[in-house]
Amino acid sequence: MENKVIYVAGLGLIGASLALGIKRDHPDYKILGYNRSDKSRNVALERGIVDEATGDFKVFASQADVIILAVPIKQTIEFIKDLAEMDLKDNVIITDAGSTKREIVEAGEKYLTGKNVRFVGSHPMAGSHKSGAIAADVNLFENAYYIFTPSPLTTAGTIDEMKEILSGLHARFVEIDACEHDRVTSQISHFPHILAASLMEQAGDYACEHEMTNHFAAGAFRDMTRIAESEPGMWTSILLTNQSAVMERIDDFKARLDGVKELIAKGDGDAIWNYFNQARETRKAMRIHKRGGVESAFDIFVDVPDKEDVILEILELLRGISLVNIHINEENREDINGILQISFKCAKDLEHAKKVITEKTNYKVHIN
Ligand code: NAD
DSSP states (O other): OOOOEEEEEOOSHHHHHHHHHHHHHOTTSEEEEEOSSHHHHHHHHHTTSOSEEESSTHHHHTTOSEEEEOSOHHHHHHHHHHHHTSOOOTTOEEEEOOSOOHHHHHHHHHHHTTSSOEEEEEEEOOOOSOOSGGGOOTTTTTTOEEEEEOOTTSOTTHHHHHHHHTGGGOOEEEEOOHHHHHHHHIIIIIHHHHHHHHHHHHHHHHHHHOTHHHHHOOHHHHHHHGGGGSOHHHHHHHHHTSHHHHHHHHHHHHHHHHHHHHHHHHTOHHHHHHHHHHHHHHHHHHTOOSGGGOOOTTEEEEEEESOTTHHHHHHHHTTTSOEEEEEEEEEEEETTEEEEEEEESSHHHHHHHHHHHHHHOOOOEEOO
């Protein structure tokens, strides 16, 4: 396999983590980086995340076999316009990492058609509240969905080539239409962020008049509002590039809230019970207790007491076995017992874990 030159524009959390992931399987590839500020550029050079770095986007573009735009969405579109005016290698692949896809893919098709380049929109579906190259993590995309949104400039073989280049990410590659991507993410990601922020704002205002609000806020409130700490700039760009889908979700939700309000006003206990029960069943069926949609085919459930160091005790027993995920099912805690859900890569690891925990502890182990 020829040694490619990969140009990562934007050495923030996503760009720098992608560079590390590419290097893991392709140490011979040359990775060039662009970053506007020298802070992340210097971190990326010092940590060997990139081989060379620049503060001028145009400098490395013509050397690249693959150009990955990992900057905010609007800037991604600006760079696509810039690339359309540059002298690039024949058949270069231009791709991105933006959290919404329709506007970026439309820009790719609009400005790059007829330019002897290939283009594929992408969204690596993992992240954190951290930012900058300092937060780069080679394992960030492990088991996460890496979404490709093909369009006419995504010629045959382009996505396969990208999968090969990105193999060191250990991500789960999927393809979906860009508009459908934006609709689905409006429901499972964008709208929940709005909801969390609104809930936080509501509670903040309420706390001004009811001072114990802050003190009593515990598990349920924490779980519902964790994502309200997300980076405001990124979320502003996401909402502004997915307006209609997000507004449609808001209207749908308002109608649902009005429906529940009506049930409460009527004092209709059966209907309220059904409402909660349906939500509980839907959540169970969705199997969302895992990172990035990893199938939980190799999961064990351990009933653990609520005592100090119990998780450490289990992890110590599992030393040497590769875990995909670990989750504490707090909502199932009934005062003293909780359920620890541990996901493994294969049936062999799962069986081994079950045997060890059963032999060395008194905790009940279930496999669904
Ligand atoms: P980040 O803040 O860590 O990095 C952003 C990068 O863009 C930095 O290198 C910054 O210097 C550069 N940048 C910002 N504004 C710029 C401008 N006007 N001109 C040139 N460069 C500019 O952010 P990130 O989390 O790495 O996000 C990068 C992209 O990845 C965004 O499009 C985001 O939507 C997408 N994304 C983010 C996440 C996440 O959770 N953080 C997840 C998936 C995709």
